[in-house]
Amino acid sequence: MTRRRVIHPVVDLLRQPDGPRDRQLLFGDTVEVVETLTGWSRVTADKDGYPGWVASDQLAEPVPDTHWITAPATHAYALPDMKSPDRVSLSFGSKVLVLSEQNTFLETELGFIPAVHAKLNATRLTDPVSVAELFLGTPYLWGGNSRFGLDCSGLVQAGLLACGLPCPGDSGDQERELGETLPKGTPAKRGDLLFWKGHVAWVYGDNMLLHANAFHMDVTFEPMDQAVTRILEQGDGPVMAHKRL
Template sequence: MTATLDRRRHPVRADLAATRYRGEVEAARFVDPQPFRVTAATTPLRRDPRPDCGIDTEALAGEIVDVYETTMEGWAWGQLRTDGYVGWLSSDDIAPLDAAAPVATHLVRALRTFRYPGPDLKLPPLGLLSLGAQVAAGAITETRGLAYARLPDGSFVVARHLVPVGHVEPDWVAVAESLVGTPYLWGGRSSLGLDCSALVQLAAVFGGHALPRDSDMQEAEAGTSLGFREGDPLPQDLRRGDLLFWRGHVGVLSAPDLLTHANGFTMTVSQEPLAAALARIGAKEYGALTAIRRL
């Protein structure tokens, strides 16, 4: 290749690249994408098409993936439209998106919501959807005073668990706080398990902030920098919602002295006094604080 690109963000390989990179990179062939929709509740994206390969991130139900290659072994290589992440995922967890397919109208706002075969909570659920999953909500049916939205596959979810696409909450940090106790999962991006940057990304979208996926991307691009540099004293005007970065880690302030973050120390989303977190992380994990940004 004639350019060095981030494999997490650019669908470019030596043997195959997206057509839009023609003339910018060298590749054996150039391919136009085919759009697919994620049909599983979640599906992992991996660096390599192997089940024993670590998870880079996850795609959530309803998200669109632009697919550039599928293999006989059941893998698809593509790019998530949600945040531009590139990777391999299971072909079993996606379906072609045709022009007549309904577009997503709502996001799941509850931590998790069950899908039912009919508009009745007493029916055995078909599965669940995570916070942040995208759905095309159809007709509303009420059963015993509870409203259900019909999804295109014929299943139903509780309507009040959804918010319209584009919905903005005044306090997105409360979404992050609602995930306290969720297990830590490297590469996870759902309310069943997630990592530090996914916690920030998943919560911030409900504040109208479309953030990149990984902590290094967020440190470079999220919001605006407060001008903090490694070794500086903490600013006196820290406030709720500020993002704190270490090399390989990010957390969000619930208060000027309280950090909320998904972490490998507790193996959960947890809250801890900022001073204690700075001391512990500095001594045993990621070193000194490197940046502070404000959305």
């Protein structure tokens, strides 16, 4: 197998060549190439083991990244000047190789990124719920994993990976693998996860959830009791699990 690196800002991880999107990869993510067809590579993502297909021209030889993007999103500029043309936008979680530091900018292969938008790659954040809060207002996107669009499990994974905690990509696997299942009726506290069939939400605190959902079509706060009632009444069933990390 061969390791490759994602070289586009956001890349769809497909079920089969030209098939539906299951998840997404971000600039700088690394993968193991398991198989190649004309124009396509079947890969496994290093960050979570998720398999899928990507267009081969979206991959290149890996380089040792030095920093990762910790702002919700950032721009890479043509010059170390915020008034210069912006070349590309990167999402939270993208990984870059910094070539030099110039004034308040980091020079990368894509251009100059504001230094305040990135941290050294060994840096880990400490509160996954606060990370998830950075995505407030992000449009809902089935299988999405970026600031430009994400789904419920993508929001959970973004928070945990940023804090150095392993997390699978899909809500079903997250329910099976994350945390401790709590007895029904246990009071929820900040950082808990509530799972429905096909959905997951962060407990933000004080009867409030933070989740990416197709009802609001974005990442939003919603009162917990309201969400539980709404999801049940719309036919998606009751809470299946309450888990604590």
